[in-house]
Amino acid sequence: SQQTSPTQVTLLGATGSIGQSTLAVIAAHPEQYALFAVTAHSNVTALATICVQFQPQFAVMVDPTAAQQLTQQLRTQGCRTEVLSGTEALSAVSSAAETDIVMAAIVGAAGLLPTLAAVQAGKRVLLANKEALVMSGQLFIDAVRESGAVLLPVDSEHNAIFQALPQAAQVASHSMQYADFGIEKILLTGSGGPFRELPLNELAAQSPAAACRHPNWEMGQKISVDSATMLNKGLEYIEARWLFNCAPGQLDVIVHPQSVVHSMVQYTDGSVIAQLGQPDMRTPIAYALAYPERINSGVPALDFTTMGALTFSAPDPQRYPCLQLAIDACWSGQAATTTLNAANEMAVAAFLHGQITFGDIAVVCAAVLEQAELSELTTIEAILACDEAARRSAALWIQRRGH
Ligand code: NAD
Ligand code: MG
Secondary structure: OOOOOOOEEEOOOOOOHHHHHHHHHHOOOOOOEEEEEEEOOHHHHHHHHHHHHOOOOEEEOHHHHHHHHHHHHHOOOOOEEEEOOHHHHHHHHHHHOOOOOOOOOOOOOHHHHHHHHHHHHHEEEEEHHHHHHHHHHHHHHHHHHHHHHHEEEHHHHHHHHHHHOOHHHHHHHHHHHHHHHHHHEEEEEOOOOOOOOHHHHHHOOOOHHHOOOOOOOOHHHHHHHHHHOOHHHHHHHHHHHHHHHOOOOEEEEEOOOOOOOEEEEEEEOEEEEEEOOOOHHHHHHHHHOOOOOOOHHHHHHHHOOOOOOOOOOOOOOOOHHHHHHHHHHHHHHHHHHHHHHHHHHHHHHHHHHOOOOHHHHHHHHHHHHHHHHOOOOOHHHHHHHHHHHHHHHHHHHHHOOOO
């Protein structure tokens, strides 16, 4: 590629698991990528370390007290990064004229507005924050269309699907017509999480530590719990529906415990195209950063002679009730997916704080969905109001289930 000045990256959620993997890829390519801005919620030490190493122009700390501490730490260390604070600053750095690429790696609903700001500003948006798309679906995709933003999936399954599409379909995968490309369906794989083989009667009482012990991937706590319930696969199902313009019947979930096949596309001639790799997020991150080129991600190649058997099966609905909740929500409309996402965030936080059991996560999500008023949501205000209503309802159910 041409030797010009480095591409400027805004990294939302720099201190998280995806944030750290993104920093590792960027650090390996200093001529190609520089950080314009980094953001975090409140981890001062971690963000200070990042600022000293990468010297971004801006660092956003959502928490104001943490922002003051960061300012002081950076001053004593002679780092000239400017510290901003508050949620509006997140949107400011993700839509700033100086930034080319925005990595959306905040966890949960908190990522929606800054991710949308990047989309509306027409950036190249690397989407890890699946909850943003689940919450706002059509509105998000419409914003991509209107601004001409380039939306590249980072979630490993969606990145795999994207890689298995013909280039002409990649250009606007959110609007692609399956018949135009001979696509029959998308096969979304998932490991089944840490409780795949546990006796069903032991599921409900599993601890947060056990739920966070994922067999293949090292991730943040929220997505780790979502993997144990397989609501993560449910959110990914909804995410895939928007990213790849799926109709019902064009999207299947398959359990694949080894996490070697990251997902597949099935074509009408009987071909199935898959992307394979190590379970390491630096691969999809490097792909999305450099697309349509390829750069070194630091991830070693697969060794087929030592990996052992790859197995596949259908998900067990009794073991993973949250998966079906999400699939049903997907086809019943925006209010259902926004509601489910909010109820789940509340339930997972309550589970991690020891307030409810693992089994209660599905109970709370189902109860909130059942009671929700599912009107159409076409504006961001309506989406945020729906999210808040679902959180209030979830809080009541958590109290009721709580011990
Ligand atoms: P994490 O918990 O490790 O990190 C979350 C980041 O978001 C942190 O930098 C934190 O400071 C920031 N954050 C949290 N709450 C915030 C708030 N209220 N306002 C602003 N910033 C806030 O999470 P993660 O595992 O890196 O996941 C990030 C996103 O990427 C999630 O949406 C997840 O589903 C998705 N994802 C993660 C992985 C993975 O391997 N970790 C894989 C695929 C998709
Ligand atoms: Mg995934």
